Amino acid sequence: MNHLLTEMAKVCEKYPVEEKRLVVPSYQTGHVLCETLSQAGVGWVNLRTETPTGLALQIAGDYLTERHITLLDGCLTSYVVIEILQRLQERGELHFFNKQKATRGLAAALTASLLELRESNVTGSSLVPDTFVSSEKGQDIKLILQEYERYLEEHSLLDPSGLLALAVQLATSYNSEDEIIYLMPSFVQWTPLQRKLINALAGEKLFTLAVDTLQDNQPLKGHSTVSFYHAYGITNELREVLRRLHAGRIPLDQVTVAYTNEEYVSAMYSLSHTLDFGLTVFEGISAFLTGPGRTLQGILSWVNSDFSTGVLNNLLLSGDLVIKADGGQKEITPHQAVRILRDAGIGWGKDRYQLLECYTQKMGNEQAQQLNSVLQSLIKQLPEENDEGYIPFGDFCRALSEMVQLLTRVKGDLDSTALTVITSCLKGIGELSSLEMTVEEAVDSLTDLLKNLKVGSSGPQPGQLHLSSYRNLVWSGRPYTFVVGLDANSFPGSLRQDPVLLDSERKNIHDELPLSVNKLEEKLSTMANALASRRGELVLSYQSFDVIDNRELFPAPLLLQIYRQMKADPLLDYSDFLSSLGEPVGYSCGNADPLDEVEWWLCINKAGELFEQTVVSNCYSNISSGQKALDARQLSEPTEYDGALPELDLAQSLSSHIFSSSQIEYLAGCPYAFFLRYVLRVQPPEEILFDPSKWLDPLTRGTLLHSVFCDFMRQVKARGERPDLERHQILLRDIAEHQINYYKQMIPPPSKLVYQREVNELFDSCHVFLTAEMQRDSEPLFFEVPFGLGPDEVAKAGCGLARPISIDLRDGRFIRFRGVIDRIDRIGWDVYCVWDYKTGSARDYGEQLYYNKGRQIQHALYAIAAEEILKKEFPGRSPKVKFAGYLFPSVRGEGRQVVREVANRQKLVELLKTLLEIMEKGTFVASHEGSQCHYCDYQLVCGQEAAVKRAKLLFENRAVRRLDPWRRLQEYV
Structure with a gap:
């Protein structure tokens, strides 16, 4: 037994049946101490644990109840x-x-x-x-x-200090029926009020229990061994504890691990889940680490992100949320909820969750209806911002309490306790607070609260490892002790004055106010008492390298002091101590048994056996498949891993399939991307993501401007007028504002500043468009003209072809196309030109790039379609499309136009046959140029740089005949 337990045993032996009260900082502390005393073979009766607050409540309880305090x-x-x-x-x-x-x-x-x-x-x-x-x-x-x-x-509130002060006043008139003996550990740093109360109650019946002390020139007493080690990072330091326990076959419930830094709690808690062992933590764990804590944190992130569905999806997929359907009987699975949110197209913004209701009505989906009901009720609970952007903090906390209570999936006793603590704390703030703050401030405030809120505190339990702050190590009596975190930064730390009450001010205010130097001395004294109280094996360690901050750390002076004591040599310095430690403990388990699969693989790698194919492939078939693909990509000929498939018979496909010009251009840009999108039909998720610097993506912006230009030209033509800046500027702006408001409802802007900036850019593009139209000589005739999209679209547009156009390849085959022509202009009698709006840059549309290797064939295809449409509109005539091209009516496009003369349609047929040959041969190898990669949705699939590098090697190797059609395609400039 250590000295503290010996002193307790003496009092219990002297006063075996008298009522004894052990006054300690917490009831848990007293319970652990009394249990340790029993385990040491000392019997006791009538020994109760008390705290200063508990004693104060005994004295002042009736007083508080009578006054409703x-x-x-x-x-x-x-x-x-x-x-x-x-x-x-x-x-x-x-x-x-x-x-x-x-x-x-x-x-x-x-x-x-x-x-x-x-x-x-x-x-x-x-x-x-x-x-x-x-x-x-x-x-x-x-x-x-x-x-x-x-x-x-x-x-009508009283804080703990107020309660103690009241109890001290009432103690003089407080009469206990029995003579009570009080026991108090000598080393506890009581506050002045606590000490006054204990002295007032105990009087001469107070026994102060002495403890072991760590003498400067004497080695630690009672230890069979004292050892040291250092490690790379906190996790490896803790893993070494577990390795030593495993190697020594030491039961977990014989071990206490003491820490100096809160980071060790979350790290050990994570290891206990990873390695599946029991863990008790004396001070408890952060509420952040529990299910209810993660739920609250996720809800706060969701609110702070302007209700982003991306954040909500992550929370749903975490498994911490539960959403019940059918009145709470049937649960909506996370993947069902995520799919519904994505399909509803919400993106972000509280108001846009109305789209979920529209989606529910449209689809008649039962799960969507329940999800909508739950989310709408949650959103309605949250307080609205006032004109200044503030919300009532109390209402916010009450709403969050209800949300956490409703949504949290409780997985065990710890979650149940955490849920009670978190919701009661939120309700307490809600009842007290009349503060107003921004949403961001409210979220930050509660995040700080959650970080400091502890739950699940417990003393040592059978079968479980015990983790404790060094401040509470003295209470534990287990025979094996590890003290971690003994680097100089963590212990004893730096000497810092209180930023509010300076030491000089404290001396003047009250002689018992602790000074900064007193706090540092108290840390050292507490650690010394804890170490001196240990019996059995003691292991001291620190992280010598911080893997997060990438810097070296040095041992605490205490380690050198103990090392000198163990060696009985006060002249030893840090160099002697560091050389005695050897190499730091790392990620590999060395000669010890691995703790988990990760360590096993590291050991295999260290032994040089990792690259034996049987080792990896037997465990991970996917890695084996990946290695097979890597090996195949080293061959001189393209394989299926490059996109080379068996030859295809397209005769039947061509008779049934209808292409769009964008599909063909996509094939010419990168056959591999075409294969993924149009053959395998692999589609990236269509999610609306929040970008604080952007409102509309390029595609949406282009669609908006297309609609504006089309509506404007139709209205001007219906009036029988030509576009004019002075006459039509207001009309164009009104049409643009109508479309902008529509898209604002569909896609909420991230901020007023971003919205206004992009609106100004849209108006500028409209100005560029109108200025360019005034200078155009052609007569606008038809707009948004469909072909191959059915009779309904033709009726809506007022002209067009219901059927697709068919192009004769002059080898017995035909290829069919569909699409929408932005506009057809008349430039003379039965002579026309076709235009397509491009709202991006004109950089890739050079004068010499007629087909641009097949990536720009829309103008040629639309010219053919336009002629068929015009023949239908003007029966008996022979309309000809002489020009086709692209208009760039935007700020980026600077109002440019790129004109292509319609000629040599035989070359178009040859180009189309070349593209079809690529498909027929099944050669869907990635493009060797990589110019399209920046805009591609499949970069993660092909590996971009690796795929382009491989494609270049195959392209340059003329012996690879399968790529001949692709090489010919590059000649169609």
Whole structure:
């Protein structure tokens, strides 16, 4: 037994049946200590655990009940302070803090200082402003403290310090029926009020329990071994703990791991799930790590992203949410919900969730109806922003409490506890807070709360590894102890003064207010007591390299001190200590058994056996398939892994398939992309993604401008007028505004600034269009003329062909096309030209690029279609399309026009036959140029650079005859 347990045993032996109260910081602490005493073979009866707060409630409980006073939850204190700050700033009563906004950071710093003042029983009335380095600062803190006291009184609240102060007042009249013996560990740093209360109750019946101490010149007592190691990063440091336990066959419930840094809690918690072992954490884990915590975090991210469906989809797929249909009996699966949201085309924006209702009515989907019902009810609960962009924070918290309660999938006891803690905290804030803030501020505030909220605290349990802060290590009596995180940055850390109450001010205010140097000494003392109390095996470690920040870390001075003690040599320095450690522990398990599959693969790799095909292929068939593809791509001839398929018989396909010009141009751009899109029919998800810098994507912008230009030209032609800037500028702007408003409803802009910028660009494009039209000599005749799209489209447009056009390939085959001609103009008697609007850049439409290797054949195909349409519209005449081309009526296109004279249709037939030959031979190899890759949807599929490099090698190898049609295609400039 250590000295603390020995002292307890002596008291229990001296007073075996008398009532004894062990006063410790928490009930859990006392339970662990009493249990450890029993495990050491010491019997005891009538020994109860108490805390200062528990004692205070025993004394003041009736007083509080009679006056309907409730205790202020610790998580709510900073919200009370920030509300007081905001109120005082609005009234102009602050002078020192008047230039600083009432932020979470300022409120947190002030809250910590105010609580320290109250723990020393310093009141607002007793605080003297002149004791501060600035009297204005002192006056402000005095005022804030007085307002805090007034707030508690007005709301019938009492914080822990207030409860202790009240109990101290009532203790003189508090009579206990029995003589009670009080036991108190000597090393606990009690606050002045706590110490006053304990002394007032215990009097002469207080036994102070001494503990082991770590002497400068004496080695640690009671340890069979003391060892050290260092590691690459926190995770490897913790993995080494588990490796040593596994190698030594040490049961988990014989081990305590103490940490100095909160990062170790989340890392160990993650390892416990990965490696499936039991873990208890004395201080509990962050609510962020639980299902309800992740749900709240996801909801906050969703709200903060302007209700982006992308964020909501991630939350749905996480498995932390549950959405029930049929009155809560049938669950909508995450993938069903994601598919519904994508198909509804919401994207982002609270108002756009109305599209889900439209989708539900259109599709009659039962799951969509239930999802819509759930999401609409959630959105309606959230408060609306006022004209200044603020929301009532209390209402926001109450709504979030309901949402978390409704949506969280509870997977175990920890989630159940976390759900209770989180929702009660949110409800508490909702009842207290009258703050108004922006959505972003509210989200940030609650994110901070969630980070600091702990749940699931537990003492050591059978069969489970115990994790504890070094501050609570002294209570545990397990025989194996690992202390991790002993780098100089983590322990003892740097000496920092409180930013609100400086040390010089603390000395003047109250002689028991802790100074920064006292806090550092308290850390060192606590660690020394903890280490001195250990019995059995002790292992001390630190991360010598931070893998996140990519920097070296140095050991804490404490490690050198212990090393000197172990070697009985006070002259040893850090170089001696570091050389004794050897190589740092890394990702490989070395000679030990691997903990998991990852470590096993690392060991295999280290042994040089990773690239034995049987090892990998036996475990991962997909990797084996990938290796087969890599090997095939090294061959001189293209294989199926390059897109080379068996030859195809297109005779039947040509008779049934109707092409569009864009399909043929797509094939000419990259056969492999064509194969994925049109043969395998692999389509990228059509998701509307939030981009804070962009409203409309190029395709949508082009569709909008096409509609504007078409409507405008139809109206001008119906009036029998020619486009004119002065006469038609307002008309064109009105048409554009109508289309812009329509798209604004369909796709909400990310911000007013982005919206206005793009609207101005659209208006500028309209101006470019109208200016160019004034200079055009041709007579606009028909607009948005369909062919091959059926009679309904022809009726809607007023002209066109219901059937597709058919082009004779002069080898017994025909190829059919469909499409929509943007406009047909008349340039003379029975002489016409065909135009297609392009709203992008004219860079790729050079004067010498008539077909551009098959990537620009629309003008030639549409010229043929236009002639057939004109013959139908003007029976008995012989209309000819002399020119076809492209108009660039936008700011980027600068109003340019690219004209192609319609001639040599035999060359078009040969080009089409070449493209069909590529399909017939099944040679869907990627383009060797890579010029289309930047705009391609399939970069992740083909590997882009690797595919282009491979295609170049095959293209340049003239022995590869399968690519001859592709080589010929490059000649059609």
